[in-house]
Amino acid sequence: MRDLERRQFGRTGLSVTALGFGAMDLGGPPAANEISDVEASRVLNIVLDSGINFIDTAVCYGTSEARIGRTISHRRREFILATKCGCVPGMPMGTPHVHTAANIRAGVEHSLRTMAQPADPQSQLSSSRWAWLNSKLLSTAGHTAR
Numbered sequence: 001m002r003d004l005e006r007r008q009f010g011r012t013g014l015s016v017t018a019l020g021f022g023a024m025d026l027g028g029p030p031a032a033n034e035i036s037d038v039e040a041s042r043v044l045n046i047v048l049d050s051g052i053n054f055i056d057t058a059v060c061y062g063t064s065e066a067r068i069g070r071t072i073s074h075r076r077r078e079f080i081l082a083t084k085c086g087c088v089p090g091m092p093m094g095t096p097h098v099h100t101a102a103n104i105r106a107g108v109e110h111s112l113r114t115m116a117q118p119a120d121p122q123s124q125l126s127s128s129r130w131a132w133l134n135s136k137l138l139s140t141a142g143h144t145a146r
Contacts, residue, residue: 004051009080016080020054021047027062031093041071048078057115058084059107060093069115076117083111 005018025032026040035043044067047055057064065083072079086097089110111117 009054014080016054017052019052020056021052023055023057023064023068024061026057026067027064027093029062031060031062037067037070040067044068044071048072048075053079054082055079056082057111058093059087059089059111059114060084060091060095062093065111065114069117073116081115081117083108083115 006015007018008014009016023044026035026043028034040063044055055068057068059065068081084097085104085107086099087107088095088098088103089107
């Protein structure tokens with residue numbers, strides 16, 4: 001599986017595998033079944049060992065981000081990490097998203113700390129109706145929207 005098909009990730013210049021890994025199930029209840037830290041570590045390492053290089057998570061996915069940080073942050077050069085904007089740090093899944101610049105910034109900073117990741121200038125908002133906020137948020141952070 002190491003020769004997985006790759007695609008360009010929008011206009012970022014990043015190459016991601018066509019098959020990604022959604023890490024919601026690593027967060028445990030209430031979004032998913034219970035999973036131990038050992039099982040979560042095993043899954044994440046199998047994902048990377050299999051050649052998958054795109055991992056998607058969110059602040060509201062319970063312990064998902066913390067497990068990613070503890071388990072594979074030392075392998076950071078092997079994967080592209082995506083997290084959601086609008087989740088409110090500390091609030092459970094299902095809580096309405098808050099799409100203010102302050103909350104998005106708080107969520108991104110929370111995710112970077114939790115996952116033990118360096119700040120990355122690549123940002124994406126997947127809903128085009130938030131494109132104006134993407135530009136505003138990134139410009140205040142010193143990044144360029146693409």
